[in-house]
Amino acid sequence: MDISNYVANFHFDEKYAAAFENADISTIDLLTLDISDLEKRTNRNKDELIQIVQQVFLLLRPKRKVASRISQSFLTTGDRILDQKLHGGIPVGQLTEICGESGSGKSQLCMQLCLMVQLPRAFGGLNKAAVFISTESGLETKRLFELAKYLPDRFPEAEESDVFIRNPGDRVYTILCPDLESQEHIIQYQLPILFERDSIGLVVLDSVAANYRAELRYNRSKSHYTDLNNIATRGNQLGKLASILRDLSRRHEAAVVIANQVSDRLTRDYGAIGLFSLDYQSQWFNGWDDLDPNPKIPSLGLVWTNNVNTRLALIKRTDNAAVKARRTLRVVYSPNAARIDVPVFIGSMGIFVPKEEKDALNPLL
Numbered sequence: 001m002d003i004s005n006y007v008a009n010f011h012f013d014e015k016y017a018a019a020f021e022n023a024d025i026s027t028i029d030l031l032t033l034d035i036s037d038l039e040k041r042t043n044r045n046k047d048e049l050i051q052i053v054q055q056v057f058l059l060l061r062p063k064r065k066v067a068s069r070i071s072q073s074f075l076t077t078g079d080r081i082l083d084q085k086l087h088g089g090i091p092v093g094q095l096t097e098i099c100g101e102s103g104s105g106k107s108q109l110c111m112q113l114c115l116m117v118q119l120p121r122a123f124g125g126l127n128k129a130a131v132f133i134s135t136e137s138g139l140e141t142k143r144l145f146e147l148a149k150y151l152p153d154r155f156p157e158a159e160e161s162d163v164f165i166r167n168p169g170d171r172v173y174t175i176l177c178p179d180l181e182s183q184e185h186i187i188q189y190q191l192p193i194l195f196e197r198d199s200i201g202l203v204v205l206d207s208v209a210a211n212y213r214a215e216l217r218y219n220r221s222k223s224h225y226t227d228l229n230n231i232a233t234r235g236n237q238l239g240k241l242a243s244i245l246r247d248l249s250r251r252h253e254a255a256v257v258i259a260n261q262v263s264d265r266l267t268r269d270y271g272a273i274g275l276f277s278l279d280y281q282s283q284w285f286n287g288w289d290d291l292d293p294n295p296k297i298p299s300l301g302l303v304w305t306n307n308v309n310t311r312l313a314l315i316k317r318t319d320n321a322a323v324k325a326r327r328t329l330r331v332v333y334s335p336n337a338a339r340i341d342v343p344v345f346i347g348s349m350g351i352f353v354p355k356e357e358k359d360a361l362n363p364l365l
């Protein structure tokens with residue numbers, strides 16, 4: 001019987017082990033078959049069988065956790081104020097989505113995190129490696145080296161040698177998956193092996209929607225999938241993807257960051273469609289509402305939204321066209337942090353809160 005696949009050092013009484021073996025009964029059969037079926041197939045006593053089933057059930061039941069005993073750890077973003085607004089940084093053991101339009105800085109932030117995870121814990125890192133899974137153009141190694149050069153500027157209180165990474169690419173595994181089939185294979189089979197072989201503290205998927213759009217005939221202008229039959233398939237695939245990533249992140253103390261694209265949000269006549277319509281209500285979990293200058297909708301819809309623990313949006317600022325590098329990093333929803341807009345800047349050193357904004361956000365620092 002296959003009980004050793006689930007729990008170590010558990011042995012059935014010999015006569016039962018033989019009966020289960022002869023009747024070809026697996027652990028799953030034991031827990032799911034009707035007791036009279038088990039009785040018939042094994043020719044064993046019903047009461048004793050019930051006792052065995054209960055024993056196995058108790059053994060395999062997920063262990064309950066008490067909220068106060070769950071400790072949450074975070075990976076630094078590399079910016080003290082940003083970490084503070086995120087209530088610690090990027091949560092470990094959970095899925096964090098960064099959504100935003102093209103050029104908003106999603107990949108820049110992901111690359112920045114690939115460096116942060118390599119830093120010692122004293123500086124908010126995890127002293128672990130990163131995996132960068134790219135669905136489009138791959139990791140820009142030149143930019144990764146440039147970002148690494150500026151690490152001492154980010155941590156002025158540190159000794160330079162403590163935050164200096166000589167070869168930042170050495171601890172970043174890069175994987176390119178140009179289609180959905182390879183993406184699924186990599187995440188389901190290759191990623192768990194990498195986790196077993198090395199100490200991984202961050203998985204980046206940049207970006208999640210690209211392969212689903214290509215496979216499922218996405219109608220960009222109407223922001224929906226043309227083939228309705230595929231929606232259920234897509235929902236299953238997304239649920240499975242999120243579940244594998246969440247499981248790996250919990251078991252191996254890693255953060256998972258997923259970049260997601262957006263499409264334009266068209267304002268609707270809510271008087272006609274009603275305030276309980278998804279279109280109206282989704283303003284709060286999509287990240288943009290109708291008052292924003294260029295409202296957007298993150299790709300992949302409600303199923304995906306429900307699978308992500310934290311959603312961050314990078315929004316291009318339109319108030320000061322002269323400063324093209326300005327962005328707003330919005331905490332859309334998070335189990336750890338309140339909804340908030342943090343003004344950020346993208347420069348050679350990566351994404352950071354500029355000095356003048358830092359003073360306004362927290363005059364004590």
Ligand SMILES: Nc1ncnc2c1ncn2[C@@H]1O[C@H](COP(=O)(O)OP(=O)(O)OP(=O)(O)O)[C@@H](O)[C@H]1O
Nearest residue numbers: 100101102103104105106107108109325346347348
């Ligand atoms: N070396 C650099 N110095 C300063 N800013 C840079 C540098 N490299 C990139 N940027 C900024 O980052 C922006 C591009 O960001 P990024 O590639 O992360 O966008 P993205 O959101 O991932 O877009 P897409 O969805 O198209 O991949 C540029 O518009 C620029 O403002």
